[in-house]
Amino acid sequence: MKPDIERLYRQMARMRFFEEAQADLWNRGLVPGEMHLGMGEEAVVAGVLDHLREGDALALDHRSTPPLVARGVDLASMLLEVMGEEEGLCGGMGGHMHLFSREHLAGSSGIVGSSAPMGAGFALAAQYLDQGGIAFSFFGDGAANQGLVLESLNLASAWKLPQVFVCKDNSWAITTRTRSVTGGCLARRAASFGMPSFRVDGTRVERVWTAAEKAVRRARAGRGPSFILASCPRMEGHFLGDPLLRVYKEPLKQAVEIGPPLAKAAFSRPLSALARRCGYLGNIGRTIATLGGERYLTAIDPLLRAARLVPEESRARIEEEARSEVAEAVARAMEGRRRHG
Amino acid sequence: MKPDIERLYRQMARMRFFEEAQADLWNRGLVPGEMHLGMGEEAVVAGVLDHLREGDALALDHRSTPPLVARGVDLASMLLEVMGEEEGLCGGMGGHMHLFSREHLAGSSGIVGSSAPMGAGFALAAQYLDQGGIAFSFFGDGAANQGLVLESLNLASAWKLPQVFVCKDNSWAITTRTRSVTGGCLARRAASFGMPSFRVDGTRVERVWTAAEKAVRRARAGRGPSFILASCPRMEGHFLGDPLLRVYKEPLKQAVEIGPPLAKAAFSRPLSALARRCGYLGNIGRTIATLGGERYLTAIDPLLRAARLVPEESRARIEEEARSEVAEAVARAMEGRRRHG
Amino acid sequence: MARMTFAQAVDCALETAMAADERIMVMGEDVTMLRRNLYVRFGPRRVRQTPISEAAFLGAGVGAAMAGLRPVVEIMLVDFIAVAYDALLNEASKVNAFSGGKWNVPLVVRAACGGGYGDGGQHQQCLWGMLAGMPGISVVVPSNPADAAGLMLSALECDHPVVFLEHKLLSDYWLDYLGGASRGTVSFDVPAGGAEGEVAKPPQPVPIGKGRVAAEGSDLSVFSLGVSLHRCLEAASSLAAKGIRAEVIDLRSVTPLDRELIADSARKTGRVLVVDEDYMGFGLSGEVAATVAEAGVEAAFARVCCEGVIPFARHLEEEALPNKRRIIAAALDLVSG
Amino acid sequence: MARMTFAQAVDCALETAMAADERIMVMGEDVTMLRRNLYVRFGPRRVRQTPISEAAFLGAGVGAAMAGLRPVVEIMLVDFIAVAYDALLNEASKVNAFSGGKWNVPLVVRAACGGGYGDGGQHQQCLWGMLAGMPGISVVVPSNPADAAGLMLSALECDHPVVFLEHKLLSDYWLDYLGGASRGTVSFDVPAGGAEGEVAKPPQPVPIGKGRVAAEGSDLSVFSLGVSLHRCLEAASSLAAKGIRAEVIDLRSVTPLDRELIADSARKTGRVLVVDEDYMGFGLSGEVAATVAEAGVEAAFARVCCEGVIPFARHLEEEALPNKRRIIAAALDLVSG
């Protein structure tokens, strides 16, 4: 089987523009609290969810909007929700980390790792009701060290649940390099629970699609869960306004704030260990540099990669359509907002 | 290196006789509540703990007495504790699932899996204090599906903790065949977290000893944790008075109690699915038979196995000494008890 | 009506409900043995053995409930809920609110609770106060077979999560398993009226959130539940012999709490005694005090609860859990004070 | 004395204590960044990054404390304690009792709590009532920099587990991280006197279990803590303008609760108002009611708390968390009622 690259690209473009719209609203102060965007994850989400059928379920983490966009949840209702409006998807009660759509069997949670058991429950119900549904759980590489995920891998394997675990490996958990706190390799770890484990370049939507096809076929056939480890960039930092990215982006301005206490701590008495302390200071600098560098210099934008696979004429049309769909949703949302503002 | 088989056998005998003494007290009603014995685990415990040095730490589960006996905790004080006496090891506050000896750096918990993080903490302190200590965590095959254990495997690996994970695989968790609820193989699972994983016949003390030697050497050298998966029998059922074993041991008497409601349930209306129900009834019967059968027919007693390795003359002497040590402890404990009874 | 043990009553309710509603399924560790009567009737699809992964399978119960099932998730002893706490605190109890009221979690969490058989401080807790502190769930604690069956039926019909706690002293099989009752050399202070009793056939639902006057009186109001309720009834008999008429109220549900019943009784007697096997601080007993005070009722107040980690030694445990002696002493104090 | 932000005060206390006591170490997710001032001074041995495995590393904190360290384990937001609940409920808080008083767990659990910046119901809880329900631990909630430093110092010297909660509205960096304060298009109702203030240098310990009279009064007693304390002080000013003198008490510790101070103030004013950002039921507010009632003080009682899942929308959140308007209304009700 071959993916319909135009369909995939359309989904990716929709997700990206939606995230940009959210970022804009957030920057304008219309969205309170944290905002974790899924920019960079589009190929993973599109490649996996292209296999979704009506009746399948979605369990999502704190970057839940791209899958919900792909799933076809009304865009304006999500925007209204993250702005805390009564007409929002969840009546303003959930907000961006807790988007739920019952009609789409889609739930999310801000507790890292909890999309795994939630997905197992969706999959259990699907198995029990025997109507051919399956469940997708999305989570990050950091979440893969959470007991909730590890136990769920076992549960799904032991019960042969129709579940697809999708680990979006952006190699970071906030400011922590996942590698530095993770033993072994995540793909092999999942395999050790007795399920097929696919490792895939998550910036190449067609490869994700192919891996997911196998995982989904297996789940639908009642042969149990699979694990997909898809590497991808974290393009906007951990969340909007990520202070570390800020340091990287506006070093002078931020250094004024972060610098002095740090330097004070590093040079406080007794000074005996000065060299060592400078080393620690260096570590922090390095983390910031890596983080920022990855974002700005080496990140591979999956959207650009996918774009290259799409014929020039359709590409512009697809982008145009996606852009206007999102623009229209923003307009509708702002309209709804004004009515109550 | 070769193990000192007489020393190992002595420890095993001490543990076995201690467990028998506990069983006796329990049967006499002097010990309240549950009582999980470690009969069958002696070779695992002796083989591992022969490598323990002063300053090492022990994190234990609900079968904590064999390791504590091996560790040299005063036997009478443990007996007094499980009888709830003030002079007991924990002043009567802990009881048999919560035996703590600060001077031996030994703690236990009745929460399945919690010996893994407790051991990680002991190992962390050892690494931090840098005095060469290491930590042992003992737990069962059922516990290996508990998030606490899985997360700790990762933590210990990521932090290169001087910790030895010892999984006593008796293939049961109460009435559940662990295999039926476990995905993949436990030894490979542990290895996937990035640590050496040893699979060993836990009824052969000399083999356990050899595997543990490698694990301990590695931990002491600061090269991180290891995992030992040691198979062993569960000789006395899950706990004393295990109702399933009772059925097996005294089928007639117990059948009166368990039988009728079961039969009633199986034959309740509508009867359409009778054949299927009889199948379920059969499953239960099979579980009981397997469980009991393993206990009585196929179980390999590690103590007998080890005995064969010990020269006849020393063997009798060792047994005699161990027996009288335990008898003396029982006498002391009963004496202490009477003083307050 | 039929005479049933507490355990039989719960089984009976479950069996009745499962026969009528295909969506109900039971899962937990060792349930094919613990619920063998259900297992032989309904089979492994509906009575499902789990690994020792409470966090995952309780979390899965939440997901399954969202997706159309009505799972009864067993956590063996309520103490073990600690390893699965997130599923209750941050998922089950919040989905309805987060979804703007559009999505329910019809989940029953069943667990054994309570002490009195010498199992130590990690296996005998009640924790109902702590659990009741989560908005969005109900917690029920039946004290007799009829209520056990009736509250289980209501829990199974409820559209939000209900924690159903059964006290081990009332459930013969738990006492057999954990107390080692089979050996005959131990004995337990099992309240007869709680461990066995009349149950309607088919069992009738008992509304969640409604308490019950177990004994009428006018000198003081004693609020309790579970095994302690029976200790209170015994104490009330002794007090009656001294001419003191205690009104004993079985709260049955911790949340929603029957605040009206509490206020009415407190208003009538002017004296409130809470007898709660759960920890004293920051739990049910405090909430009763607040309920009385909020209702504007002036009443003397005292409580008999578990004040610290439950000791293992039987004689210490006996003193730590509410007993007749402590209840009588507190009641006399209240009446004379 | 020096002027410090709340966050600086805690850092300062930690730095002072860590310099003096080699056994103190800090661990948690992202601590090398969050505690970078400590990290550059003390390095990776003493400021240790963890995987997202709260159950394992909080449990490891318990073991490490038993083995001679004095770990400060960070749980980022207190809501996440749910995935590590067992380590607190069944291990940390019980080791001392289980060991017959022979083994201590000198552990500090540090977490951010509270709402007011639009992060939704899973990231803004307080949970101090629930946590305080565990025997064997202390829970402290400072409302200003001096108390923050002082309570942290005391926590580090304590021989049993202490949960140290810092409110996100008081800690500028949390508000920056989670509230996105950097964008300048949002604003938060940060109590100035809580976010910044004078702190002794070196900081002085504040005893755990001791409240503080933040404003004297005679018409009613208002018990509060954390950010709500400041809302109470604001309300008290408005009430004063109406001639009502509210005594405002900063409880500072949830457990041990300063029961004497509560009873004394309640006795003096005869009216008790608890203002608690935590959930209303089965928590701190109930415990205050019980404390007053147990002390035999007859006092009118009311409470302003969070009554359900915290809504995401700012305007709903604003109404759900205790605010000045609700406090004044409750106080007027009490005084007139």
Ligand SMILES: Cc1ncc(C[n+]2csc(CCOP(=O)(O)OP(=O)(O)O)c2C)c(N)n1
């Ligand atoms: C149980 C829990 N612990 C910690 C957090 C705080 N937190 C939110 S997102 C995050 C990082 C998650 O990393 P990862 O799973 O890799 O996802 P990513 O953000 O990289 O997409 C953390 C630690 C949380 N929400 N829940």
Ligand SMILES: Cc1ncc(C[n+]2csc(CCOP(=O)(O)OP(=O)(O)O)c2C)c(N)n1
């Ligand atoms: C968190 C938790 N869940 C369940 C239990 C009940 N329980 C006690 S022992 C046990 C079985 C443990 O099996 P395993 O780890 O294999 O040890 P074994 O008893 O076979 O030695 C269970 C389920 C518990 N104590 N703690």
Ligand SMILES: [Mg+2]
């Ligand atoms: Mg990540």
Ligand SMILES: [Mg+2]
């Ligand atoms: Mg086992």
